[in-house]
Amino acid sequence: MKVKSLGYVVIETRDLDNWSAFATDIVGLMPAPSPREDVLLFRLDDRPFRLWVQRGERDAFVKPGWEFASEADFRAAIARLRAAGRTVTEGAPAEARARHVTALAHSSDPAGYDFELYYGRVLDYLPFNSPAGVSRFITGQSGEMGLGHVVLAAPNFAETHAFYKDVLGFGDTDLGRFYLAGGDDDPGVGFAFLHTDNARHHSLALGELPPSESRLVHMMVEVATVDDVGRAYERAQKAGVRISATLGRHVNDKMLSFYIRSPSGFDIEYGCHGLLIDPATWVPTTSLPVSDWGHLWAPPEA
């Protein structure tokens, strides 16, 4: 009944060519056969795609796709969503085929973010090969850790946090509170880092923040080695991609990472050596700092 992993993300852009160059040349993702001429698919492991990038009117994040391990888990989640008063629309068979899954449904959270839920992994058995020479993206033995994580800004933080735990079965990994303003009166900004039913430290984080125009704070992809991270850092710098945060090490998930601005306006965290947990026995932690060192943020864009 719990979400198994972050299966895929759907992204919108006004410029597919720009996204294609960014995804392949900078991130090192492999282009995959697409069902439509207005959609580009990118893979980072043996799944037929992990990023679905569609042409649209805006540059923004559209939604994550949460994977369930079985039809029973998927049906139970739909029932819980409906019992919680959320609207759920089951996807047509053609939609499921296009997403390379057995069945999918559409819903939304109390912060107003759309998401999809699905079960059934359809594989095409094409080997992964990074055009930029990335040795490997970390998604677990058989992709069960999912593609990485997403971070959403939720002003109705408590309600949204409870929804993901109580309705979709996410678990708390780390409950951060960041006192960014300083002073005794600073109430702090709440953060919740939540795991799904796999070893990744968090597949979703929620921040007590106003939503950004791009609809996503950042998404993270994980590579196998420090050299994979360093080479990507150099590719981004040489190509003039905006480095949103310099190389650094997060305290809670130990990710050694940097952040770059994607063509859809949100950041991509690019890291390695993320902490693995046992979701069945993990006791939640509280972290006050964000990073052990580094992650110096660029000034906001004019």
Ligand SMILES: [Fe+2]
């Ligand atoms: Fe992150």
